[in-house]
Amino acid sequence: LSLLALDGDERVVVLELGMSAAGEIAALTELARPDVGLVTTAAAAHLAFFESVDAIADAKAEIFEGLSAGAPAAIPFDNAFAGRLIGKAGNASVRTFGFGAGAEVRCRSKGMDGAQSAFIIDGYDVRLGLAGNQWGGSAAALLSVLPKGVDVDRFIQGMASVEPLKGRGKRFEVKADGGTAVLIDESYNASPAAVEAAL
Numbered sequence: 001l002s003l004l005a006l007d008g009d010e011r012v013v014v015l016e017l018g019m020s021a022a023g024e025i026a027a028l029t030e031l032a033r034p035d036v037g038l039v040t041t042a043a044a045a046h047l048a049f050f051e052s053v054d055a056i057a058d059a060k061a062e063i064f065e066g067l068s069a070g071a072p073a074a075i076p077f078d079n080a081f082a083g084r085l086i087g088k089a090g091n092a093s094v095r096t097f098g099f100g101a102g103a104e105v106r107c108r109s110k111g112m113d114g115a116q117s118a119f120i121i122d123g124y125d126v127r128l129g130l131a132g133n134q135w136g137g138s139a140a141a142l143l144s145v146l147p148k149g150v151d152v153d154r155f156i157q158g159m160a161s162v163e164p165l166k167g168r169g170k171r172f173e174v175k176a177d178g179g180t181a182v183l184i185d186e187s188y189n190a191s192p193a194a195v196e197a198a199l
Contacts, residue, residue, distance in 0.1 A: 003032065011149075012147055012150065019062075022062075024059070025063050026062040029067075034067060036071060037066070037071065038063070039060045039085055040137065043079075045193055045194065054084065057081040060085070061089070064089045064092050071093065074097055074141050074144045075089065075096050076097060077100050077102060077104075082096065095145060098137060099136075105144040107120070107121045116129055117130060117131055119139065121139055122140070126139055130169065132169070143155075166185065167186070167188030169184060169186060169198055170184075170185045184199070
């Protein structure tokens with residue numbers, strides 16, 4: 001449906017290939033035929049449908065099956081399953097991203113200001129309208145596979161305007177007797193990993 005909604009003038013399209021079972025991403029890569037494969041993380045987020053996080057990592061790695069030889073494959077350097085994902089990248093050109101010193105595209109947190117986060121990513125000053133280090137990792141993931149010809153400065157400016165979606169980290173102030181509380185809405189399929197990151 002996302003592909004059918006395109007008007008045909010797009011130069012770059014970013015699609016999330018979601019899954020709840022093994023084999024689903026492999027099927028989606030046949031439709032999307034990606035030029036780039038990116039796994040943001042492998043964590044305990046789909047255990048209702050998988051026996052282990054290893055199996056989740058394997059299912060996410062199916063995106064690499066749709067890549068041609070030498071195509072970019074972005075893998076989270078700091079993730080416990082990075083080695084497993086790299087092993088499944090086949091003939092893709094692996095590029096790691098993350099906070100660790102060995103990441104090819106390295107992200108460093110500059111801190112948070114309310115619902116915004118600031119980072120230095122690969123030498124670029126990046127500000128996001130999203131709270132939390134996990135978003136810096138996602139921004140680093142995108143920058144690690146940015147196609148040639150894309151204006152990096154304009155891309156970074158665009159990222160600054162991104163706001164959290166409903167159920168995906170949107171913050172609300174709730175007034176109550178005795179003061180104001182901050183409600184972080186992680187209600188869309190919130191996994192323990194997502195809640196931990198939000199907190």
